[in-house]
Amino acid sequence: MKNHSKALPLLMVGTGIILFSICDAIFKVLTSIGIYWWDFLVFGVPFEILTIFVIALISKNFDTKLVYRELVPRKFFFPVLRGLLSIVAIASLFISLKELPLSLTTMLIQTTPIWMGVISLFTHNEKLSILTLLSILLGMIGIIIIVNPSVELNGAGKFFIFPVIVAVINAFMNFIITKRPNDAKPMSYAFILFILNGLAGLIVWIYFGCNFPNLYQFALIFISGLIGAIAFLFVSYGYSIAKGHFARTGVMGYIQLPSSILLGIIFFNEFPSIIAYLGCVFIILAGLMVLNSKSN
Structure with a gap:
């Protein structure tokens, strides 16, 4: 790959990750004012679908046939699987943001590149290496340091599993779109994901009672x-x-850490402990080792 071809996936993923940090901060506010994950899926997903549709229309010069090809997958299995996984991820994210600080949630979600390294071990074109094994071990040590096994599991400690679930699911979702790019275009992957999110949210929203947000919540x-x-x-x-640079591109996820910590300090007065920062360093080092092992 040429240098600009290598940089473009990193730039795009990095930009997306920063935007996700802003979303997470807004999600945390929503959880504090009585909005549940299914409320967001019911009222937020329509805007996401509309945004995708408008972008598709503009990018294809309002040609309906081209828009159809852009939004409808060639094969449905993996786009649907990715959409279903995302439902579990967003539910876990809302639970984590409600019960844990934004920075701590982000630190544990930063294990995504490590799980991507684990997944890559089982692919035919990415072989096992000692460096990759060491990176996985180092990342797990980082998780243990942050979670701190001495934490009472009948308190906030029991919620540490939720950001880890998000990280594992993110790794699988990234793996699908990297390894199955011919099944659907990126926009159709997102389009199917949002549709499934909206349907799942609507079902749960009706089951728990129809809660309508006020103007501030809706905004x-x-x-x-x-x-x-x-x-x-x-x-x-x-x-x-990204093609063969699945694990390399995943390391860009670490950009979310400083942005989330900054947002947590500014808007929520959350200051991570020194021990949490230490665990975070272990996780980042693990991710950088994955990057190095996949670039050799």
């Missing part, structure tokens, strides 16, 4: 939905053109 949902749709497009396009 935050609208903003987060718009930013989230654009972020998904950046990340989807980035991974779709």
Whole structure:
């Protein structure tokens, strides 16, 4: 790959990750004012779908046939699987943001590149290496340091599993779009994901009682939905053109850490502990080792 071809996936994923950081901060506000994940899916997803549709129309000069090809997958299995996985991820994210600080949630989600390294071990074109094994071990040590096994599991400690679930699912979702780029275009991957999110949210929303947001809540949902749709497009396009650089591109996820910590300090007065920073350093080092092992 030429240098600009290598840099483009990193730039796109990095931009998307920063936008996701902003979304996470808004999500945390929403969880504090009585909005659940299914409320967001019901009222936020329509804006995401509309954003995708408008972008498709403009980019294809309002040619309906080209828009159809852009939004409808060639094969449905993996786009649908990715959409279903995302439902679990967003539910876990909302639970984590409600019960844990934004920075701590982000630190544990930063294990995504490590899980991407684990997944890459089982692919035919990415062989096992000692460096990769060491990176996985180092990342797990980082998780243990942050989680701190001495934490009482009947308190906030029991919620540490949720950001880890998000990280693992993110790794699988990124893997799908990197390894199956011919099944669907990046925009159709996002389009199917949002449709499934909306349907799942509607079912749960009706089951728990129809809760309508007020104007302030609705405005935050609208903003987060718009930013989230654009972020998904950046990340989807980035991974779709990453090709053999799946693990390398995944390391760009670490950009979310400083941005989330900064947002947490400014808006939520959350200051991570020194021990949490230490665990974070282990996780980042692990990710950089994955990057190095995949670039050799």
